[in-house]
Amino acid sequence: MQIDSTVKLNNGVKIPLLGFGTWQIADSKVCERAVLAALNAGYRHIDTAAIYGNESGVGSAIRKSGIPREEIFVTTKLWNDHHDDPVRALEDSLRRLGMDYVDLYLIHFPVPQRNASWKILEALHSRGKCRSIGVSNFTVRHLSGLLDIAGVVPAVNQVELHPYLYQMDLIDFCTKKGILVEAYSPLTHGARLSDPRLVALAARYGKSPAQLLVRWCLQKGLVVLPKSVREDRIAENADVFDFIISSADMAVLDGFNENLRTCWDPTDAP
Numbered sequence: 295m296q297i298d299s300t301v302k303l304n305n306g307v308k309i310p311l312l313g314f315g316t317w318q319i320a321d322s323k324v325c326e327r328a329v330l331a332a333l334n335a336g337y338r339h340i341d342t343a344a345i346y347g348n349e350s351g352v353g354s355a356i357r358k359s360g361i362p363r364e365e366i367f368v369t370t371k372l373w374n375d376h377h378d379d380p381v382r383a384l385e386d387s388l389r390r391l392g393m394d395y396v397d398l399y400l401i402h403f404p405v406p407q408r409n410a411s412w413k414i415l416e417a418l419h420s421r422g423k424c425r426s427i428g429v430s431n432f433t434v435r436h437l438s439g440l441l442d443i444a445g446v447v448p449a450v451n452q453v454e455l456h457p458y459l460y461q462m463d464l465i466d467f468c469t470k471k472g473i474l475v476e477a478y479s480p481l482t483h484g485a486r487l488s489d490p491r492l493v494a495l496a497a498r499y500g501k502s503p504a505q506l507l508v509r510w511c512l513q514k515g516l517v518v519l520p521k522s523v524r525e526d527r528i529a530e531n532a533d534v535f536d537f538i539i540s541s542a543d544m545a546v547l548d549g550f551n552e553n554l555r556t557c558w559d560p561t562d563a564p
Protein backbone atom coordinates (compact mmCIF):
# COMPACT_ATOMS: atom_id res chain seq x y z
CA MET A 295 0.00 0.00 0.00
CA GLN A 296 1.19 3.51 -0.83
CA ILE A 297 -0.26 7.01 -0.91
CA ASP A 298 -1.84 6.64 -4.35
CA SER A 299 -3.00 3.05 -3.95
CA THR A 300 -6.46 2.47 -5.36
CA VAL A 301 -9.18 -0.11 -5.06
CA LYS A 302 -11.81 -0.95 -7.68
CA LEU A 303 -15.41 -0.01 -7.05
CA ASN A 304 -18.15 -2.47 -8.06
CA ASN A 305 -18.31 -0.73 -11.47
CA GLY A 306 -14.57 -1.04 -12.16
CA VAL A 307 -13.77 2.63 -11.42
CA LYS A 308 -10.60 2.98 -9.36
CA ILE A 309 -10.74 5.01 -6.14
CA PRO A 310 -7.70 6.09 -4.10
CA LEU A 311 -7.83 4.61 -0.60
CA LEU A 312 -6.64 7.85 0.97
CA GLY A 313 -8.93 10.84 0.48
CA PHE A 314 -8.85 14.38 1.79
CA GLY A 315 -11.87 15.60 3.80
CA THR A 316 -13.06 19.20 3.45
CA TRP A 317 -15.98 19.55 5.87
CA GLN A 318 -15.91 22.78 7.91
CA ILE A 319 -13.50 24.51 5.55
CA ALA A 320 -16.15 26.97 4.41
CA ASP A 321 -13.81 29.81 3.47
CA SER A 322 -13.02 29.25 -0.16
CA LYS A 323 -9.44 30.61 0.03
CA VAL A 324 -8.67 28.46 3.09
CA CYS A 325 -10.18 25.48 1.29
CA GLU A 326 -8.14 26.17 -1.84
CA ARG A 327 -4.93 26.33 0.22
CA ALA A 328 -5.77 23.12 2.11
CA VAL A 329 -6.65 21.17 -1.05
CA LEU A 330 -3.49 22.40 -2.77
CA ALA A 331 -1.46 21.29 0.26
CA ALA A 332 -3.16 17.90 0.11
CA LEU A 333 -2.44 17.50 -3.61
CA ASN A 334 1.18 18.55 -3.04
CA ALA A 335 1.43 15.96 -0.26
CA GLY A 336 0.25 13.29 -2.70
CA TYR A 337 -3.47 12.90 -1.98
CA ARG A 338 -5.38 12.21 -5.21
CA HIS A 339 -8.91 12.02 -3.82
CA ILE A 340 -10.91 14.99 -2.52
CA ASP A 341 -14.20 14.68 -0.62
CA THR A 342 -16.55 17.66 -0.70
CA ALA A 343 -20.32 18.26 -0.59
CA ALA A 344 -22.76 20.95 -1.64
CA ILE A 345 -23.53 21.70 2.01
CA TYR A 346 -19.83 22.31 2.82
CA GLY A 347 -20.00 25.51 0.75
CA ASN A 348 -16.51 24.96 -0.64
CA GLU A 349 -16.93 23.25 -4.01
CA SER A 350 -15.56 26.34 -5.81
CA GLY A 351 -12.43 26.29 -3.61
CA VAL A 352 -11.94 22.59 -4.33
CA GLY A 353 -12.30 23.18 -8.08
CA SER A 354 -9.90 26.11 -8.19
CA ALA A 355 -7.28 24.23 -6.15
CA ILE A 356 -7.44 21.31 -8.57
CA ARG A 357 -7.02 23.62 -11.56
CA LYS A 358 -4.15 25.52 -9.90
CA SER A 359 -2.36 22.28 -9.01
CA GLY A 360 -1.71 21.59 -12.68
CA ILE A 361 -2.50 17.91 -12.08
CA PRO A 362 -4.70 16.54 -14.87
CA ARG A 363 -8.34 16.37 -13.78
CA GLU A 364 -8.56 12.65 -14.58
CA GLU A 365 -5.77 11.90 -12.08
CA ILE A 366 -7.84 13.23 -9.17
CA PHE A 367 -10.90 11.48 -7.75
CA VAL A 368 -13.59 14.01 -6.76
CA THR A 369 -16.66 13.25 -4.66
CA THR A 370 -19.56 15.55 -3.94
CA LYS A 371 -22.97 14.98 -2.37
CA LEU A 372 -26.67 15.68 -2.82
CA TRP A 373 -27.84 17.70 0.17
CA ASN A 374 -31.09 16.94 2.02
CA ASP A 375 -32.90 20.07 0.79
CA HIS A 376 -32.18 19.37 -2.85
CA HIS A 377 -34.04 16.08 -3.38
CA ASP A 378 -36.83 17.92 -5.21
CA ASP A 379 -34.43 18.27 -8.16
CA PRO A 380 -31.25 16.16 -7.99
CA VAL A 381 -30.47 16.88 -11.65
CA ARG A 382 -30.25 20.58 -10.95
CA ALA A 383 -28.37 19.97 -7.67
CA LEU A 384 -25.63 18.07 -9.52
CA GLU A 385 -25.52 20.70 -12.29
CA ASP A 386 -25.07 23.39 -9.61
CA SER A 387 -22.29 21.39 -7.94
CA LEU A 388 -20.52 20.86 -11.27
CA ARG A 389 -20.76 24.59 -12.06
CA ARG A 390 -19.25 25.49 -8.67
CA LEU A 391 -16.52 22.86 -9.10
CA GLY A 392 -15.87 24.02 -12.68
CA MET A 393 -16.04 20.39 -13.86
CA ASP A 394 -18.14 18.46 -16.32
CA TYR A 395 -18.29 15.31 -14.21
CA VAL A 396 -17.56 14.06 -10.70
CA ASP A 397 -16.09 10.67 -9.93
CA LEU A 398 -18.61 9.92 -7.21
CA TYR A 399 -21.98 11.47 -6.34
CA LEU A 400 -23.50 10.50 -3.01
CA ILE A 401 -26.90 10.86 -1.38
CA HIS A 402 -25.64 12.66 1.73
CA PHE A 403 -28.16 11.35 4.23
CA PRO A 404 -31.04 8.78 4.17
CA VAL A 405 -33.89 11.28 3.86
CA PRO A 406 -37.36 9.84 3.12
CA GLN A 407 -37.13 10.65 -0.64
CA ARG A 408 -33.88 8.65 -0.98
CA ASN A 409 -35.19 5.81 -3.15
CA ALA A 410 -36.88 8.13 -5.68
CA SER A 411 -33.71 10.22 -5.83
CA TRP A 412 -31.62 7.10 -6.38
CA LYS A 413 -33.43 6.41 -9.66
CA ILE A 414 -32.51 9.94 -10.78
CA LEU A 415 -28.87 9.41 -9.76
CA GLU A 416 -28.90 6.23 -11.85
CA ALA A 417 -29.98 8.31 -14.86
CA LEU A 418 -27.28 10.94 -14.15
CA HIS A 419 -24.75 8.12 -13.94
CA SER A 420 -25.80 6.71 -17.30
CA ARG A 421 -25.43 10.20 -18.81
CA GLY A 422 -21.81 10.35 -17.59
CA LYS A 423 -22.30 13.23 -15.13
CA CYS A 424 -20.98 11.06 -12.30
CA ARG A 425 -18.70 8.10 -12.92
CA SER A 426 -20.05 6.36 -9.81
CA ILE A 427 -22.99 6.83 -7.47
CA GLY A 428 -23.33 5.95 -3.83
CA VAL A 429 -24.81 6.84 -0.47
CA SER A 430 -23.74 8.20 2.89
CA ASN A 431 -24.94 7.65 6.44
CA PHE A 432 -27.03 4.64 5.34
CA THR A 433 -27.64 1.88 7.90
CA VAL A 434 -28.24 -1.75 6.91
CA ARG A 435 -31.97 -1.03 6.99
CA HIS A 436 -31.68 1.94 4.61
CA LEU A 437 -29.41 -0.03 2.28
CA SER A 438 -31.73 -3.05 2.22
CA GLY A 439 -34.67 -0.87 1.19
CA LEU A 440 -32.59 0.81 -1.49
CA LEU A 441 -31.32 -2.49 -2.90
CA ASP A 442 -34.94 -3.61 -3.36
CA ILE A 443 -35.50 -0.87 -5.96
CA ALA A 444 -31.98 -0.23 -7.26
CA GLY A 445 -30.90 -0.96 -10.80
CA VAL A 446 -27.38 0.09 -9.87
CA VAL A 447 -25.90 -1.14 -6.58
CA PRO A 448 -24.35 1.82 -4.70
CA ALA A 449 -20.59 1.87 -5.23
CA VAL A 450 -19.95 3.33 -1.79
CA ASN A 451 -21.47 3.92 1.63
CA GLN A 452 -19.66 6.77 3.40
CA VAL A 453 -20.20 6.54 7.16
CA GLU A 454 -18.56 7.57 10.41
CA LEU A 455 -15.99 4.92 11.25
CA HIS A 456 -13.01 4.68 13.60
CA PRO A 457 -12.02 2.30 16.41
CA TYR A 458 -14.40 4.13 18.77
CA LEU A 459 -17.28 3.49 16.34
CA TYR A 460 -16.41 0.16 14.79
CA GLN A 461 -19.52 -0.67 12.77
CA MET A 462 -18.71 -4.30 12.03
CA ASP A 463 -22.22 -5.40 11.01
CA LEU A 464 -22.49 -2.56 8.54
CA ILE A 465 -19.05 -3.31 7.08
CA ASP A 466 -19.97 -7.01 6.73
CA PHE A 467 -23.27 -6.20 5.01
CA CYS A 468 -21.64 -3.74 2.59
CA THR A 469 -18.81 -6.16 1.79
CA LYS A 470 -21.31 -8.93 0.95
CA LYS A 471 -23.21 -6.58 -1.38
CA GLY A 472 -20.10 -5.20 -3.11
CA ILE A 473 -20.45 -1.75 -1.54
CA LEU A 474 -17.16 -0.12 -0.53
CA VAL A 475 -17.19 1.52 2.91
CA GLU A 476 -15.61 4.93 3.28
CA ALA A 477 -14.63 6.05 6.79
CA TYR A 478 -15.52 9.64 7.59
CA SER A 479 -14.37 11.46 10.73
CA PRO A 480 -11.58 8.83 10.97
CA LEU A 481 -9.80 11.02 13.54
CA THR A 482 -12.97 11.01 15.68
CA HIS A 483 -13.36 14.67 14.66
CA GLY A 484 -10.58 15.22 17.24
CA ALA A 485 -12.60 13.80 20.16
CA ARG A 486 -10.34 10.87 21.10
CA LEU A 487 -6.91 11.95 19.80
CA SER A 488 -5.76 12.42 23.41
CA ASP A 489 -7.00 9.03 24.64
CA PRO A 490 -3.98 7.84 26.68
CA ARG A 491 -4.36 4.25 25.38
CA LEU A 492 -4.21 5.50 21.79
CA VAL A 493 -1.34 7.90 22.55
CA ALA A 494 0.69 5.09 24.14
CA LEU A 495 0.03 2.64 21.31
CA ALA A 496 0.95 5.23 18.68
CA ALA A 497 4.19 6.07 20.51
CA ARG A 498 5.24 2.42 20.28
CA TYR A 499 5.17 2.75 16.47
CA GLY A 500 6.85 6.18 16.53
CA LYS A 501 3.64 7.55 15.03
CA SER A 502 0.99 10.07 16.09
CA PRO A 503 -2.50 9.07 17.30
CA ALA A 504 -3.94 10.50 14.06
CA GLN A 505 -1.58 8.37 11.96
CA LEU A 506 -2.55 5.25 13.90
CA LEU A 507 -6.25 5.92 13.29
CA VAL A 508 -5.74 6.49 9.55
CA ARG A 509 -3.66 3.33 9.30
CA TRP A 510 -6.28 1.29 11.20
CA CYS A 511 -8.87 2.23 8.55
CA LEU A 512 -6.54 1.33 5.69
CA GLN A 513 -5.74 -2.06 7.24
CA LYS A 514 -9.51 -2.68 7.53
CA GLY A 515 -9.77 -2.18 3.76
CA LEU A 516 -11.69 1.08 4.11
CA VAL A 517 -11.29 4.29 2.15
CA VAL A 518 -10.26 6.90 4.72
CA LEU A 519 -10.97 10.65 4.65
CA PRO A 520 -8.96 12.65 7.23
CA LYS A 521 -9.39 16.44 7.21
CA SER A 522 -7.10 19.23 8.31
CA VAL A 523 -6.50 22.84 7.35
CA ARG A 524 -2.89 22.68 8.56
CA GLU A 525 -0.20 21.80 6.07
CA ASP A 526 1.88 19.91 8.66
CA ARG A 527 -1.10 17.76 9.69
CA ILE A 528 -2.19 17.20 6.08
CA ALA A 529 1.24 15.70 5.42
CA GLU A 530 1.27 13.84 8.75
CA ASN A 531 -2.08 12.17 8.09
CA ALA A 532 -0.77 10.87 4.76
CA ASP A 533 2.52 9.62 6.20
CA VAL A 534 1.11 6.23 7.11
CA PHE A 535 2.58 3.93 4.47
CA ASP A 536 5.86 3.07 6.20
CA PHE A 537 4.53 0.94 9.04
CA ILE A 538 2.09 -1.87 9.73
CA ILE A 539 -0.07 -2.22 12.84
CA SER A 540 0.34 -5.77 14.11
CA SER A 541 -2.74 -7.98 14.19
CA ALA A 542 -2.54 -8.02 18.00
CA ASP A 543 -2.59 -4.22 18.10
CA MET A 544 -5.38 -4.07 15.49
CA ALA A 545 -7.39 -6.18 17.93
CA VAL A 546 -6.52 -3.79 20.76
CA LEU A 547 -7.79 -0.88 18.67
CA ASP A 548 -10.94 -2.82 17.72
CA GLY A 549 -11.56 -3.12 21.46
CA PHE A 550 -11.82 0.67 21.81
CA ASN A 551 -15.32 0.56 20.32
CA GLU A 552 -17.80 2.56 22.39
CA ASN A 553 -20.31 3.42 19.62
CA LEU A 554 -19.10 7.01 19.75
CA ARG A 555 -20.79 9.21 17.19
CA THR A 556 -19.22 12.60 16.67
CA CYS A 557 -21.40 13.51 13.71
CA TRP A 558 -24.82 12.28 12.53
CA ASP A 559 -26.66 9.35 14.04
CA PRO A 560 -28.81 7.96 11.21
CA THR A 561 -30.03 4.97 13.27
CA ASP A 562 -33.57 6.33 13.67
CA ALA A 563 -33.84 8.10 10.32
CA PRO A 564 -37.16 6.76 8.94
Ligand SMILES: NC(=O)c1ccc[n+]([C@@H]2O[C@H](COP(=O)([O-])OP(=O)(O)OC[C@H]3O[C@@H](n4cnc5c(N)ncnc54)[C@H](OP(=O)(O)O)[C@@H]3O)[C@@H](O)[C@H]2O)c1
Nearest residue numbers: 315316317341478479480481482483504520521522523527
Ligand atom coordinates in the same frame (compact mmCIF):
# COMPACT_ATOMS: atom_id res chain seq x y z
N1 LIG B 1 -20.88 12.17 4.71
C1 LIG B 1 -20.98 12.79 5.86
O1 LIG B 1 -22.08 12.99 6.42
C2 LIG B 1 -19.72 13.26 6.54
C3 LIG B 1 -19.75 13.65 7.87
C4 LIG B 1 -18.57 14.06 8.48
C5 LIG B 1 -17.38 14.05 7.74
N2 LIG B 1 -17.37 13.68 6.43
C6 LIG B 1 -16.13 13.72 5.60
O2 LIG B 1 -15.06 13.16 6.34
C7 LIG B 1 -14.03 14.13 6.49
C8 LIG B 1 -13.27 13.95 7.80
O3 LIG B 1 -14.12 14.03 8.92
P1 LIG B 1 -14.10 15.26 9.92
O4 LIG B 1 -13.74 16.49 9.19
O5 LIG B 1 -15.39 15.21 10.65
O6 LIG B 1 -13.04 14.91 11.02
P2 LIG B 1 -11.62 14.18 11.18
O7 LIG B 1 -10.86 14.12 9.92
O8 LIG B 1 -11.91 12.94 11.93
O9 LIG B 1 -10.91 15.20 12.19
C9 LIG B 1 -10.69 16.53 11.84
C10 LIG B 1 -10.29 17.27 13.11
O10 LIG B 1 -9.04 16.77 13.61
C11 LIG B 1 -8.05 17.80 13.55
N3 LIG B 1 -6.82 17.16 13.04
C12 LIG B 1 -6.57 16.76 11.77
N4 LIG B 1 -5.38 16.15 11.68
C13 LIG B 1 -4.84 16.15 12.91
C14 LIG B 1 -3.63 15.68 13.46
N5 LIG B 1 -2.73 15.06 12.70
N6 LIG B 1 -3.40 15.86 14.78
C15 LIG B 1 -4.30 16.48 15.56
N7 LIG B 1 -5.50 16.96 15.11
C16 LIG B 1 -5.77 16.79 13.79
C17 LIG B 1 -8.60 18.85 12.62
O11 LIG B 1 -8.16 20.15 12.99
P3 LIG B 1 -7.37 21.11 11.94
O12 LIG B 1 -8.19 21.18 10.69
O13 LIG B 1 -7.29 22.41 12.69
O14 LIG B 1 -6.04 20.47 11.73
C18 LIG B 1 -10.10 18.74 12.87
O15 LIG B 1 -10.46 19.42 14.06
C19 LIG B 1 -14.80 15.45 6.40
O16 LIG B 1 -13.95 16.56 6.23
C20 LIG B 1 -15.73 15.16 5.26
O17 LIG B 1 -15.06 15.24 4.01
C21 LIG B 1 -18.53 13.27 5.81
